[in-house]
Amino acid sequence: MVQKFDLAIIGGSFAGLACARSAALRGLKVVVLDAKPDPGAQVRTTGIVVKEASDEFDLPARLMRKVHGVRLYAPDDRSLDLSAPGYFFQASDMPGLMRWMADEAARAGATLMYGRKFDGGLEYERGVVMGDIHASFLVGADGARSRVAEHFKLGQNRNFLVGLEIECEPLAGVDDRFVHCFADSKIAPGYIAWVVPGVGATQIGLAASRPARLDLGGLLKRLNPHANIRDIRVLSRRSGLIPSGGVVNKLGSRRVMLIGDAAGMVSPVTGGGIHTALHFGRRAAVLICEHLGARGIHPVDALVREAPRYRAKLVLRRVMNLAPPNALINALLMTGPMRTLAQRLYFHARGEAQESFAS
Ligand SMILES: Cc1cc2nc3c(=O)[nH]c(=O)nc-3n(C[C@H](O)[C@H](O)[C@H](O)COP(=O)(O)OP(=O)(O)OC[C@H]3O[C@@H](n4cnc5c(N)ncnc54)[C@H](O)[C@@H]3O)c2cc1C
The missing domain is CATH 3.30.9.10 (D-Amino Acid Oxidase, subunit A, domain 2)
Incomplete structure (x- = not known):
């Protein structure tokens, strides 16, 4: 049987879980799919959180x-x-922080499906179909080597x-x-x-x-x-x-959008991406909610305007390379x-x- 959602998010880490929590609190029916067996598994990051992120988000x-x-x-x-x-x-205690973020997203009403890998889907005029899941909008928050970006022919990280x-x-x-x-x-x-x-x-x-x-x-x-x-x-x-090459050149399509590492939102100099993942995870939720509910500006257009440019940092990255x-x-x-x-x-x-x- 097909399960219908307003928003499906691929990737249950910083960007995906921040997006899921915010979208669910705002009334969207949300599902998160992640390939790893549980939120605290397969940690890849050091997990240093900059003060700006601690100011913007209430972390335990x-x-x-x-x-x-x-x-x-x-x-x-x-x-x-x-x-x-x-x-x-x-x-941060990374496995603990991931579990806490997952709990918060679930408490807000999001459905979390860990152990579920995205391997393709069909985008059409009114949404995206992935096997037994239908969503009006899909967010790719699936990290540096985004399968969502690859599958829907969006911008991909190269460096x-x-x-x-x-x-x-x-x-x-x-x-x-x-x-x-x-x-x-x-x-x-x-x-x-x-x-x-x-x-x-x-x-x-x-x-x-x-x-x-x-x-x-x-x-x-x-x-x-x-x-x-x-x-x-x-x-x-x-x-x-x-990712060290800056924001990818195509952030989305009509029904699909990339955020976090999948979108290349990582400082090319420091390699820090947790703050931008949290910030744009939440922002994506707001934009998608406004678009689906009130036919506001298309979320991809809004995200393109807001995404960091990293101009000076990209120059410095070339020198560091x-x-x-x-x-x-x-x-x-x-x-x-x-x-x-x-x-x-x-x-x-x-x-x-x-x-x-x-x-
Ligand atoms: C060694 C290392 C150290 C780092 N240290 C820091 C640091 O100290 N501070 C900092 O700010 N940044 C750091 N970063 C960068 C930071 O980890 C990332 O910017 C941040 O994790 C991005 O979050 P995200 O949610 O976009 O993606 P990720 O955290 O990469 O999460 C992607 C999620 O998608 C899931 N996924 C992937 N493919 C699929 C699929 N096909 N189907 C379903 N699920 C899928 C994965 O299981 C994962 O849970 C570091 C990175 C590395 C590699």
């Missing part, structure tokens, strides 16, 4: 841990402490960073006031490596522009002076692609202009630190 404090500063290391191990007044990042992370039992010696970032073209060409004092765990990871090889062993050796690497007890491993030699990073990283640039990247337009991290 028990699943988060605030970190106020960034310690940025040059390849020669000199370091720079960065912060901004009132600013913080939040590390990626590749990321890899291990989550370990809390590691002694890690200064937990900072997210530790390592600029090193030998270990993480085109991006950085990181150590995050997370929620009940330490996260150690790195990313690089594809097709570079990720040198996790090199990173662990590099961390030796800073933490007790020999005592590492790995709890889980995560890896995934991060060149993976400057470590000697150059050593020479430049501690200079005033680089400090200002790093401050802007991590803390956006906010001012210099007034906070003291002296122990």
Whole structure:
């Protein structure tokens, strides 16, 4: 028997669940389909949430841990402490956060179908049919390699960073006031490596522009002076692609729309996409609701106008893809202009630190 919905969402992660909750609260009949067996499974992200997202969304404090500063290391191990007044990042218990978001979407009235993979559908004038499901509108929130984008011939991500992370039992010696970032073209060409004092765990990871090889062993050796690497007890491993080419060129069609990583809504410089996934997940719900209910402006047209452009960040991404030699990073990283640039990247337009991290 065909089940009829106003909105079907492929992908039950940040973008899809934010969209589902908001659309269901606004009265739409919503279904979420996700291939993974349960919301907390197959985590791919470090899960650092920027302050802007914490301001915009009420995320449960028990699943988060605030970190106020960034310690940025040059390849020669000199370091720079960065912060901004009132600013913080939040590390998160990712499986817990995903389960909480799924519960919230279900509580709002959305139907969640985990363990259900999207592999195609038929778009026609009045909606989309996928086997036994009919929806008036379909949202593709299915991540960097979106099957929805591919199937409906929408814009697809072409450029990626590749990321890899291990989550370990809390590691002694890690200064937990900072997210530790390592600029090193030998270990993480085109991006950085990181150590995050997370929620009940330490996260150690790195990313690089594809097709570079990720040198996790090199990173662990590099961390030796800073933490007790020999005592590492790995709890889980995560890896995934991060779109780095900006927003895709075709965000939707008459009855289908892309959001989150599927739409390329990820900062090409920092690789951060959680805030945009949450923001545009919710926005998509509002736009679709207005369109279906009151025949408002087409949601894809509205989304195209609102989507981030990332113009300067795309230029900077091209420079980063060149993976400057470590000697150059050593020479430049501690200079005033680089400090200002790093401050802007991590803390956006906010001012210099007034906070003291002296122990
Ligand atoms: C290693 C790594 C570290 C990162 N760290 C950070 C960070 O610290 N902070 C930050 O802001 N961003 C980070 N990012 C980016 C961030 O994870 C993404 O921008 C964010 O998860 C995007 O959310 P999304 O909902 O759009 O997609 P995703 O989180 O990728 O979710 C897509 C969902 O779609 C489902 N799916 C996929 N295909 C199908 C299908 N065919 N049928 C059904 N379901 C399907 C998947 O199971 C998944 O649940 C990181 C990324 C990686 C890879």
